[in-house]
Amino acid sequence: MGGDGQVTLGSSIMKPDANKIRRLVEGKVITGFAGGGADAFALLERFEAKLKDYPANLPRAATELAKEWRTDRVLRRLEAMMAVVDARHTLLLTGTGEVVQPADGVLGIGSGGDYAVAAARALVGHSGLGAVEIVRTALEIAAGIDIYTNTNLVVEELECET
Numbered sequence: 001m002g003g004d005g006q007v008t009l010g011s012s013i014m015k016p017d018a019n020k021i022r023r024l025v026e027g028k029v030i031t032g033f034a035g036g037g038a039d040a041f042a043l044l045e046r047f048e049a050k051l052k053d054y055p056a057n058l059p060r061a062a063t064e065l066a067k068e069w070r071t072d073r074v075l076r077r078l079e080a081m082m083a084v085v086d087a088r089h090t091l092l093l094t095g096t097g098e099v100v101q102p103a104d105g106v107l108g109i110g111s112g113g114d115y116a117v118a119a120a121r122a123l124v125g126h127s128g129l130g131a132v133e134i135v136r137t138a139l140e141i142a143a144g145i146d147i148y149t150n151t152n153l154v155v156e157e158l159e160c161e162t
Contacts, residue, residue, distance in 0.1 A: 005150055033081065043069070089101060
């Protein structure tokens with residue numbers, strides 16, 4: 001999983017070197033977020049609690065967070081998206097209650113997410129690059145297109161079980 005470092009407010013860059021990637025559960029789960037920073041941190045805390053409630057069951061923890069996110073009066077106002085991965089699952093979580101597992105395991109969030117997904121899919125199908133290189137290159141391509149994405153990248157890797 002990878003993320004850029006840009007935090008914007010309107011059309012201004014507020015911070016170029018934020019870390020939008022976090023490891024949870026002793027490093028066995030990686031989360032990434034897009035959207036409001038404070039909102040994302042509130043969601044990360046809740047997600048970590050769900051992971052403790054449902055250890056070794058990422059889809060269940062994600063579903064429980066999505067249900068709470070959608071129905072709670074305070075949480076449903078949060079404007080953020082989360083990507084979460086473990087050794088077997090890649091999931092997208094949204095405030096509308098969506099928990100989506102992409103068929104090909106390639107997922108992107110945020111303003112540059114669609115560009116990064118397109119680039120990653122092309123690289124997966126037409127290059128011999130490894131996962132870390134694909135993530136890094138796809139994010140660099142997205143940063144060259146999207147003005148809200150930069151090249152201050154953080155890339156984290158987990159060993160895949162599938």
